[in-house]
Amino acid sequence: MGDGFPRFCWIVLSWILIISIHQVQLSEPQAAAAGCDYFQGSWVFDKTYPLYNTTDCPFIEKEFDCQANGRPDQLYLKYRWKPNDCMLPRFNAEDLLRKLKGKKMMFIGDSLSLNQWQSLTCMLHTFLPQSNYTVHREGNLSTFHLPEYEVSLMLSRNAFLVDIVQEKIGTVLKLDSIKNGESWKGYDFLIFNTWHWWLHTGRKQQWDFIESRGKVKKDMDRMAAYTEALRTWSKWVDSNVNTTATQVFFQGISPTHFNGEEWYGTKSTTCTHQIRPATDLTDESDPPPEVTIVKELLKNMSTPVVLLDITRLSQLRKDGHPSIYTGLKGNDCSHWCLAGVPDTWNEILYAILTSRKT
Ligand SMILES: *[C@@H]1O[C@H](CO)[C@@H](O)[C@H](O)[C@H]1NC(C)=O
Ligand SMILES: *[C@@H]1O[C@H](CO)[C@@H](O)[C@H](O)[C@H]1NC(C)=O
Ligand SMILES: *[C@@H]1O[C@H](CO)[C@@H](O)[C@H](O)[C@H]1NC(C)=O
Ligand SMILES: *[C@@H]1O[C@H](CO)[C@@H](O)[C@H](O)[C@H]1NC(C)=O
Ligand SMILES: *[C@@H]1O[C@H](CO)[C@@H](O)[C@H](O)[C@H]1NC(C)=O
Numbered sequence: 001m002g003d004g005f006p007r008f009c010w011i012v013l014s015w016i017l018i019i020s021i022h023q024v025q026l027s028e029p030q031a032a033a034a035g036c037d038y039f040q041g042s043w044v045f046d047k048t049y050p051l052y053n054t055t056d057c058p059f060i061e062k063e064f065d066c067q068a069n070g071r072p073d074q075l076y077l078k079y080r081w082k083p084n085d086c087m088l089p090r091f092n093a094e095d096l097l098r099k100l101k102g103k104k105m106m107f108i109g110d111s112l113s114l115n116q117w118q119s120l121t122c123m124l125h126t127f128l129p130q131s132n133y134t135v136h137r138e139g140n141l142s143t144f145h146l147p148e149y150e151v152s153l154m155l156s157r158n159a160f161l162v163d164i165v166q167e168k169i170g171t172v173l174k175l176d177s178i179k180n181g182e183s184w185k186g187y188d189f190l191i192f193n194t195w196h197w198w199l200h201t202g203r204k205q206q207w208d209f210i211e212s213r214g215k216v217k218k219d220m221d222r223m224a225a226y227t228e229a230l231r232t233w234s235k236w237v238d239s240n241v242n243t244t245a246t247q248v249f250f251q252g253i254s255p256t257h258f259n260g261e262e263w264y265g266t267k268s269t270t271c272t273h274q275i276r277p278a279t280d281l282t283d284e285s286d287p288p289p290e291v292t293i294v295k296e297l298l299k300n301m302s303t304p305v306v307l308l309d310i311t312r313l314s315q316l317r318k319d320g321h322p323s324i325y326t327g328l329k330g331n332d333c334s335h336w337c338l339a340g341v342p343d344t345w346n347e348i349l350y351a352i353l354t355s356r357k358t
Contacts, residue, residue: 036086038348039309043277043316046080050339051091052126057338059125059135059144061118063326066337071325073275076337081313081344089354091347093127097149099353100188106154108161108184109193112254115335116191117142117155119342120349124153141183156183159197159206162229170208172216175228178236185240191308191349192233193251195290196334198226223289230297238302248303249349252310253291257318257333259284271321271333278316285315306352310345317341 054065062068081088107113121144125133128146135144140157163177184190197206199222209216212228241248260269262285263278291311298305314320320341322332336342 036083038083038086038088038351039313040085041081041083041313043079043313044082045078047078049080050077051343052122052339054122054338056126056129057122059118060122060338061114063322063328063332064115064118064335064338064340065327066322066325066340069322069325069327071322071337075275076277076317076319077339079277079317081347088347088351091123091127091343091350093124095354096350097124097128097146097151100149100151102150103188104152104154104186105189105191106156106184106187107191107193107251108156108158109191109251110157110159110196111335112196113191113193113251114155114157115254115338116193116251116342116345117144117153119338119340120346121153122338123343123346154187159194160229161192161194161233164207169216171206172209172211173207173225174211175225176211176213176232178232181236181240187246189247189249189353190241191249191251193254194229194233195226195253198222198229198290223293226290227293227297230293234297234301237305241303243303248305250294250298250305250307251345252308253288253294254334254336255285255288255311255315257321262315263318265318270323270331271318272323272331274319274321274323276319278318281312281315285312287311308345308348310348313344314341 054060054067067074107117121135124144124146125131128148131146131148133144133146135142137143142155142157144153145151158180160173161178161180163174163179165172165174165177197204200206209218210220210225211217212220212225237248257263257271257274260266261282263281288311295307298307314336317336317340320336322335322337324331325337326332326335
């Protein structure tokens with residue numbers, strides 16, 4: 001300690017130091033949330049999971065209820081996602097509902113949106129079993145309402161986001177038209193997703209013609225079509241969403257498990273009888289082009305859209321699909337069992353929503 005520096009100054013300096021350390025500690029959850037990549041991490045065994053038992057979720061879609069459909073193993077229910085650099089906050093339904101009080105959230109997309117919406121409604125219902133919730137469906141719109149908090153969680157089934165229209169020549173998928181968007185206005189939160197239907201051909205293809213830049217065609221390159229549709233969607237968001245009133249999310253690409261070469265299996269290995277997550281993935285699992293397209297496109301937007309970048313964490317969960325336990329024929333390695341992986345997507349959504357000031 002130099003003679004020229006009075007003892008008093010040292011005391012003041014130490015104070016400042018102590019106070020600033022204290023402040024750093026106080027703001028740590030915020031800092032951790034801001035600095036932490038929720039999407040890099042690993043699955044850890046946690047005996048307190050799952051977050052709910054589907055027997056307590058009366059409105060669960062039968063195809064997601066793997067236990068009820070006879071799935072014999074339960075280990076897949078016991079994994080928690082652990083980001084490398086932070087902890088995900090434990091899901092707290094009441095806390096989330098306080099945040100959402102009086103607000104409306106809409107999931108818009110295909111059955112992966114249904115998967116995530118159902119997961120969230122089950123998570124909320126299970127934690128508040130006394131609530132006088134209502135759930136009903138009208139056409140392609142489902143609404144889950146919790147009157148105690150005046151919270152509505154809606155699901156709009158919409159596989160392509162852009163318009164699909166009945167015309168004289170047949171069903172036309174219109175890459176440059178998004179009149180649909182009118183029904184997305186007035187929500188506090190919008191969570192979009194589209195991908196899985198873009199590659200379907202034959203009987204699973206939903207349209208007869210595709211309209212691109214004013215030209216009606218029998219078919220076109222599907223990645224190009226996907227990119228064009230997403231661009232139409234992004235322009236719609238940029239010119240229609242008031243970001244003071246509405247927060248926009250993109251659900252990200254949910255991976256399938258039909259190709260074991262992505263996780264050191266053989267090409268013919270699928271999700272069937274997989275009872276554990278993969279610990280590692282091969283180069284085959286590197287971000288597929290649809291993921292890159294979404295990321296590029298979101299970067300180009302003026303609206304800050306939060307990407308739920310769930311692809312990689314879900315890629316590890318070869319054990320998470322209904323497979324032969326859907327109650328239907330076939331092998332479903334595309335949707336997810338509930339309870340299960342979409343609960344994690346919602347835990348991350350919760351972490352993002354509650355780490356913000358608003
Ligand atoms: C869910 O609850 C049912 C009925 O209480 C019980 O039989 C079943 O074992 C539970 N499932 C899990 C995965 O805990
Ligand atoms: C649900 O409705 C019943 C009957 O109207 C009422 O007695 C009960 O208090 C309500 N529950 C809550 C949590 O508001
Ligand atoms: C949803 O239903 C409405 C009314 O039935 C219909 O006009 C609209 O095209 C449907 N949207 C999608 C994406 O299926
Ligand atoms: C955007 O939303 C805010 C908050 O609801 C509102 O005050 C404002 O007027 C809106 N702006 C436009 C351009 O509609
Ligand atoms: C994003 O913007 C860049 C530069 O304008 C453009 O080259 C690129 O094609 C855009 N990407 C997408 C996916 O629209």
